[in-house]
Amino acid sequence: MDPLDFLTDKQLLQFFRCSRTEMSCMEQPHTFLNQLRDHHFIPEKMYKKLIQCRSKEVREKGVYQVLDWVESERPDSIKVFWNCVFRDHLLQQYPTLRLLRNRLLGGSFTFYEKLPEKVEKEEEEDKKKKGSVEGEEEDEEEKETRRKKRNQKKRSESAEEQPSTSTQSNPSQKRKVQRPKYSSPFSKKEKADIWTWPIYKTHLPVTCGDKEGTLNRDKLAKGERCIVVQGRWFIPSGFEEFGGKKSSKNWKYSIRCRNTTLGKLIQAKKALFPSNQSMGSITESKEDDDDEEEEEAEQEKEEVFKVTCGAINGMLHKDRFASGSCGKSIRTELCWMTPVEFVTGRSALEDPSWKKDIQWDGKPLNVLIESKILVIHSLLCKCKLCSSTAKDRHDHDNDDDCFICRSQGSLICCDECPRSFHQRCHLPNVDGAMMGDDCQWMCTFCVLRASQSCHYPKQMTYQEALTCRISDHLLECQYLLLCLYQADKDHIFVADPCIHVRNYTSVIKTPIWLDRVVEKLQQNLYQTVQHFVSDVWLIFTNCATFNRDNAEFRGMGKRLKDLFEREFKSTFSIQLQHPTASNSQ
Numbered sequence: 267m268d269p270l271d272f273l274t275d276k277q278l279l280q281f282f283r284c285s286r287t288e289m290s291c292m293e294q295p296h297t298f299l300n301q302l303r304d305h306h307f308i309p310e311k312m313y314k315k316l317i318q319c320r321s322k323e324v325r326e327k328g329v330y331q332v333l334d335w336v337e338s339e340r341p342d343s344i345k346v347f348w349n350c351v352f353r354d355h356l357l358q359q360y361p362t363l364r365l366l367r368n369r370l371l372g373g374s375f376t377f378y379e380k381l382p383e384k385v386e387k388e389e390e391e392d393k394k395k396k397g398s399v400e401g402e403e404e405d406e407e408e409k410e411t412r413r414k415k416r417n418q419k420k421r422s423e424s425a426e427e428q429p430s431t432s433t434q435s436n437p438s439q440k441r442k443v444q445r446p447k448y449s450s451p452f453s454k455k456e457k458a459d460i461w462t463w464p465i466y467k468t469h470l471p472v473t474c475g476d477k478e479g480t481l482n483r484d485k486l487a488k489g490e491r492c493i494v495v496q497g498r499w500f501i502p503s504g505f506e507e508f509g510g511k512k513s514s515k516n517w518k519y520s521i522r523c524r525n526t527t528l529g530k531l532i533q534a535k536k537a538l539f540p541s542n543q544s545m546g547s548i549t550e551s552k553e554d555d556d557d558e559e560e561e562e563a564e565q566e567k568e569e570v571f572k573v574t575c576g577a578i579n580g581m582l583h584k585d586r587f588a589s590g591s592c593g594k595s596i597r598t599e600l601c602w603m604t605p606v607e608f609v610t611g612r613s614a615l616e617d618p619s620w621k622k623d624i625q626w627d628g629k630p631l632n633v634l635i636e637s638k639i640l641v642i643h644s645l646l647c648k649c650k651l652c653s654s655t656a657k658d659r660h661d662h663d664n665d666d667d668c669f670i671c672r673s674q675g676s677l678i679c680c681d682e683c684p685r686s687f688h689q690r691c692h693l694p695n696v697d698g699a700m701m702g703d704d705c706q707w708m709c710t711f712c713v714l715r716a717s718q719s720c721h722y723p724k725q726m727t728y729q730e731a732l733t734c735r736i737s738d739h740l741l742e743c744q745y746l747l748l749c750l751y752q753a754d755k756d757h758i759f760v761a762d763p764c765i766h767v768r769n770y771t772s773v774i775k776t777p778i779w780l781d782r783v784v785e786k787l788q789q790n791l792y793q794t795v796q797h798f799v800s801d802v803w804l805i806f807t808n809c810a811t812f813n814r815d816n817a818e819f820r821g822m823g824k825r826l827k828d829l830f831e832r833e834f835k836s837t838f839s840i841q842l843q844h845p846t847a848s849n850s851q
Contacts, residue, residue, distance in 0.1 A: 270345055270348055270349060270371075273370075275341075275342070275344055275345060278344045278345055278348060279337070279341055279344045281370055282333075282336075282337060282344055282347070282348075283337065285366055286330055286333040286334070286337075287330065288362050288365075288366065289329065289333060289351075289362060289363075289366070290326045290327075290329040290330035290333060291326055291362070292329075292360050292362050292363075295325070295329055296317060297355075297356065297359055298329075298351070298356060298360065298363075299313060299316060299317060299329070299332070301350060301351065301353070301356060302332065302336075302350070302351075305346065305347075305350045307332075307336050307340060307343075307347055307350065308332050308335070308336075309335065312328075312331070312332060312335070315328070316328040316329070316332065348370075351363055352367050358764075358771065359771070361764055361765055361771075364762075364764065364765055365765060368765075468482065468483055468484065469481065469482055469483065470483065470523050471523065471524075472493060472505075472521050472522065472523050472528070473509075473521070473522050473523075474505055474506055474508070474509030474510075474511055474517075474520050474521045474522070475509035475510040475511050475520075476509070476510070476815060477495060477505070477508055477509040477510075478495070479493045479494060479495040479500070479505060480493065480494050480495075481493050481521075481523070481528075482494070486502070491504075493505040493521075495508065496766075496767070496768055497766065502517040502518075502521060502528070503517045505517070505521060506520045506521060507818070508818060509521075510816075510817055510818075516529075569583070569584050569585065570582065570583055570584070571584070571626050571627075571634070572626070572627075573596060573608075573624050573625060573626050573631065574624070574625045575608055575609050575623050575624050575625065578598065578608065579598070580596040580597055580598045580603070580608060581596065581597050582595055582596045582605075582624075582626070582631075583595050583596075583597065584639070584640065586602075586651065586662065587605075587640050587641075587651075588642070588643040588647070588649070588651040588652050589605075589642045589643055589652070590604065590605045590606045590620045590621070590642075591604055591605075591606045592604065592643065592647075592651055592652045593643075593651035593652070593662070594607075594659070594662040594663070596608045597665070597684055598684075599683075600683060600684070601663065601683070601684050602662060602663055602664070602684050605620045605621075605624055605631070606620050608620070608624060609623045609624060621635060650662075663679070663684065664677075664679035664680065664684050664685065664686045665677075665684055665685060665686040666686070667686070668686060668687055668688045668691050669685040669686060669687055669691075669752060670687060670688070670691040670692070670748065670751045670752050671688065671691050671751075671757075672755070673688075675688060676688070676689075678692070678696055678707065679707075680707065680708055680709040680711075680712055681706050681707055681708060682708050682709075682712040682716075683709065683711065683712050685709055685711065687709065691751070692709060692710065692748075693710060693744040693747055693748050693784065694710075694740075694744060694788075710741065710744050710745050710748055711745065711748070713741065714741055714742065714745045714837070717741070718837075725839045725840070725841040726838060726839055726840060726841060727840070727841050728835075728840050728841075731795060731834075731838040731840060732794065732795050732796035732799060733794060733795070733796065734794065734795045735793070735794060735795075736787075736790075736792045736793060736794055736795055736797065736798055737790075739795055739838075740787070742837045742838060743787060743795070743798050744787070745833075745837060746802075746830060746833055746834060746837060747780065747783065747784060747787070749829060749830070749833050750780060750802075750826060750829070750830060751780060753825075753826055753829050754780070754822075754826060756822075758819065758822055759779060759780050759805055759809070759823075759826065760779065760780050760781055761779060761781060762777065762779055762781070762782070763777060763779060763808075763812075764777050767812075770812065773811065773812050774808045774811065774812055776804065776808070777808065778801050778804045778805050778808065779805065780805065782801075783798070783801050783802060783805075786801070795838075799834070802830060803827075805823075806823045806824075806826065806827040806830075809822070809823030810823055810824075
């Protein structure tokens with residue numbers, strides 16, 4: 267059934283009215299116009315005039331007029347219109363149409379019960395009424411005024427044509443017309459400092475290396491993330507790293523505005539910041555910006571401490587720490603433990619030596635306690651960490667955040683390991699009806715670990731693994747995807763890049779992303795493991811191709827690619843080293 271059938275013509279028409287401006291601003295709308303012409307949604311005369319137009323501004327106005335014509339002349343065919351423009355070849359070429367389709371069918375658009383009505387007709391009628399009453403009174407006055415202007419014009423022309431005695435042989439001189447200027451609002455003698463132009467009062471165009479962005483003056487003055495690049499905000503040092511100038515370690519001279527460094531603008535006390543800000547305090551805060559960022563980063567790191575006890579490793583979480591026997595604050599690969607359990611091997615016996623036996627950074631844990639970074643709770647403390655009830659202790663057996671997306675919410679907990687997941691983040695997705703207080707549930711990581719020995723009694727070659735049927739190895743493919751999701755901390759490879767990344771489709775002809783691979787896997791669109799691997803490898807190939815000049819994102823793709831290859835060999839027990847990337851495609 268067509269998804270548009272769930273919406274009424276009135277709703278589709280309302281969505282159309284609110285989307286005309288976005289559609290009129292689409293670049294190179296020729297294919298879009300051809301599609302409208304094929305379905306009789308544009309008059310032939312209007313089409314021929316618009317298709318020959320070269321001015322972008324005029325073309326946008328023309329497309330808007332076409333859409334206005336569709337609303338007035340074809341309102342009954344609005345469902346046909348949306349079906350017409352939501353064809354695959356148009357969605358692939360125009361990101362705007364993809365956004366509109368997702369907004370319409372995804373439920374993010376709000377259908378208001380009543381929009382403000384047009385008042386143009388009423389205003390025109392009022393003007394006509396006023397004009398009919400006042401017209402008769404003004405007719406005589408207008409005629410008299412026009413008569414005087416004609417006479418005055420004739421007299422001025424005759425005066426110009428009659429030369430004086432001193433200039434009898436010279437032709438009449440024409441007065442020079444002063445043409446408008448569209449560059450700087452300064453004269454030639456004045457220095458056209460861009461940061462003083464009224465148009466750049468709040469924002470400035472800045473560059474770092476080959477990257478361009480927009481600097482928000484207010485945010486810079488407050489020490490916040492102040493440089494935006496395609497919707498992504500950076501602090502100055504972050505933008506410096508993004509532009510490939512990390513080795514400079516001085517963003518004030520790496521970031522420039524029209525070949526002038528930000529450091530010079532600050533030192534020269536130009537009008538770079540809002541007037542209500544103290545230049546001295548701002549300059550001082552900017553100089554200490556890097557130090558504050560490093561301190562904040564260290565503070566964040568201090569929330570989790572890498573600890574050891576003999577050959578056992580774990581991560582101690584400050585927010586879970588209560589005392590030696592209370593608060594399961596140390597996470598190992600297998601479970602959460604109290605410090606005493608970490609030392610004694612999950613024994614409940616109190617061991618006073620845990621402060622010395624547990625090591626952090628080569629020092630006993632007691633160093634963190636004495637410096638009050640870790641605070642031991644009172645014996646009378648009644649918080650959940652110190653609670654002795656079975657339920658409260660069981661609540662701390664698993665992670666507080668989703669293992670995949672690292673956010674909190676309604677989580678399902680694995681009964682075999684400390685991992686927690688959102689139902690939609692886990693693969694396969696977990697149906698809520700399957701879950702219950704008495705139900706035992708194991709995540710894909712634990713299921714694979716438990717069944718791997720019987721799955722592969724002997725090693726396979728890389729080619730043998732690729733030729734396996736995908737239906738026999740869904741578990742392994744889901745595991746590999748979960749590893750990629752978990753490693754992609756910034757969610758760079760998760761969603762459709764065509765929607766968020768500018769000019770992506772002009773460079774990449776076959777876009778693919780992790781969510782799409784999951785969708786194809788769930789819809790049984792892969793026949794063999796090789797088909798699945800080819801799509802995953804295509805993600806990394808596209809990343810390297812599009813980010814040829816961006817070392818940061820290219821490095822992200824390389825790290826994820828190495829992880830996938832490593833886990834693939836381990837999961838399928840590959841005997842030989844993967845020869846070339848071409849074998850997987």
